[in-house]
Amino acid sequence: MAAPFGRLCRAGRCTFHCGEAQGTLPYCCRSEDEHFVLQVHILQTNLTENDQGYQTSYLGLLFTHLYFFSLKATGSQIGMIVNSFTNIGVAMIIAFYFSWKLSLVILCFLPFLALSGAVQAKMLTGFASQDKKALEATGQISSEALSNIRTVAGIGKEKMFISNFEKHLDMPYRAAIKKAHVYGLCFGFAQSIVFIANAVSYRYGGFLVDTEGLHYSFVVISAIVTSGTALGRASSYTPNYAKAKTSAARFFQLVDRLPKISVYSEKGEKWDDFKGSIEFLNCKFTYPSRPDIQVLKGLSVDVKPGQTLAFVGSSGCGKSTSVQLLERFYDPEKGSVLIDGHDTKKINVQFLRSKIGIVSQEPVLFDCSIADNIKYGNNTKEAAMEKVIEAAQKAQLHDFVMSLPDKYETNVGAQGSQLSRGQKQRIAIARAIIRDPKILLLDEATSALDTESEKTVQAALDKAREGRTCIVIAHRLSTIQNADIIAVMSQGLVIERGTHDELMAMEGAYYKLVTTGAPIS
Known part of the structure; x- marks a missing residue:
């Protein structure tokens, strides 16, 4: 009877595993697809953020969290855990069927295995939380040092950054040593329980054979040991579970976050007769990263369509902040920004930004051809080569491009590393021109250029305006x-306004700035 039953059990298990493999393979394939979708979702969410520090350090760590969450604790890992618990259930049924007494004795050892796994999970989860905080700090330090490597080298602070980096890594290092001890003790305890259970089960099984004529003691023992082994295998995933638990918390914190200003929303006002009049009405604003410093304290100024408004003042007075409010990277805490009489808070974000072109002090180029960099400015995503050349001509760029061997197909390198600052600036101007914006923002576009480059770029800007x-x-x-x-x-307020001649006649702050270069107080 035992032999046919054993063959039946083996056949059943074989069928189960074949079916499991058939179901797991598509699941793993789906897991890879879901992992990709989740990564895209993270990127889309963070492209709505305007905090560079957040993006450089925290975003990279979130992809690490996603890795542990989606690969280390899902997919094939879930299949193995389900397999282990299924083995436990089937083994228990077989064991109790043949001898409930022997099964109960051996089952007394299983809680110890479960306790070992629970202690391991609890402690490793705590360690994972500590590691996360330390790694976020080290990520920020390394990002700052590497992105500003020339400055760091120039001031000779390499050792200071390395020392600071090592100091933040000291905590994860000590935690790793503790983790090794915890994992080793729990693993050793779990393995010893298996051998102790074997010894007790064989002794008691022999007793039952002698007193009750039990003929299936080895079947019972094998079944229980199989369940214990399966439980141990399931508990071996505890470290990954601990990491995944922490990663999942951080991951869902990001996924559930709703940005205040959604780039992808279709809601908001749009209108055809966009003219470009701008009015700041008593705008007050504080950056979220610096809540104790109010940058704008009641900005009020307006400009009519086709006019040029120039902001001047000392650093930190709110000039660039006003531009960021206009682009709706942020919304003012109090007051409002009006465009053609429409409050920017009620305007569709994509529509608003499609009407604005910007040229900043440090031009940002992508690692592709000159033509592609210019095309990125086009609202329709595609632009004929004639439009690209026309924009380049207006930006005083065409002659330079035609002197290159590959002309408009010349790759600019990472961040435009193959070009001079003046050349990069003219590409940025062409990119702004090709979208034919109604509003043009020039954020200190010539301040970092040499005299010769400034003349060329200034001529291009005058044409673009x-x-x-x-x-x-x-x-x-x-x-x-x-x-x-x-x-x-x-200090966040407009203290004087007018034309150059009017302000010079007033002999106020602007007059002093022009004649003596004295900073505006």
Whole structure:
């Protein structure tokens, strides 16, 4: 009877495992697809963020969290855990069928195995939480050091950054030593329980054979030992479970986060007759990363369609912040920004930004051809080569591009590393021109250029401003003397406004800035 039953059990288990494999393979394939989708979702969510520190350090760690969550604790791992618990259930049924007494004796040891796994999971989860905080700090340190490597080398602070990095890694190192002891003790305890259970079960099984004529003691013992082995195998996934638990918490914290300003939302106002008038009404604003410092304290200024408004003032007075409010990277805490009479809080974000072109102090180029970098500015995502050349000509770029061997197909390198700053700036201007914006933002676009490059870029900017509402953040006052309105800012407020001649006649802060270069207080 035992032999046919054993063959039946083996056949049943073989069938079960074949079916399990058939079901697991598609699941694993789906797991890879889901992992990709989750990564894309993370990227989409973080592209709505405006905090660079958050993006550089925290985003990288989130992909690590996603790895542990989606690969280390799902997919094939789930299949193995289900397999282990299925083995436990089947083994228990077989054991109790043949001898409930022997089964109960051996089962007394299983709680110890479960206790070992629970202690291991509890302690390793705590360690994983500590590691996460330390690794976030080290990620920020390394990101800052590597992204500013020339500055670090120039001031000779390499050893300081390395020392700071090592100091933050000291905690995970000590935690790793503790983890090794905890894991070793729990693993050793779990393995010893198996051997102790074997010894007791064989002794008691022999007793039952002698007193009750039990003929299936080895079947019972094998079944229980199989269940114990399966339980031990399931508990071996505890370290991954601990990491996945922490990672899942951080991951879902990101996924469930709703940005205040959604780039992907279809809601919001749109209109055809976009003119480009701009008005700041008593705007007050504080950056989320610096809640104790109010940058704008009641900014009020307006500019009509086609006019040029220039902001001047000392660093930190709120010039660049006003531009970020206009682009709706942030919303003012109090007051409002109006475009053609529409509050920017109610305007569709994609529509608003499609009407704005920006040229910043440090031009950002992508690792692709000159033509592709210019095309990125086009709202329709595709642009004919004629449009690219036309934009390049207006940006004083075409002659330079035609002198290159590959012309418009020339790769600019990572972050435009193959080009000079002036050349990169003109590509950025062409990228802004090709989208034909109604509003053009120039954030100190010529402040970092040499004299010769500045003349070329300034000529391109003057051409680009024609027929557009333009806001200029000025570093060199000579570039904004022809502006229709010059707004002098100090501590988040406009203290003077007017044309160059009007402000010079007032002999106020602007007059002192022009004649003596004295900072605006």
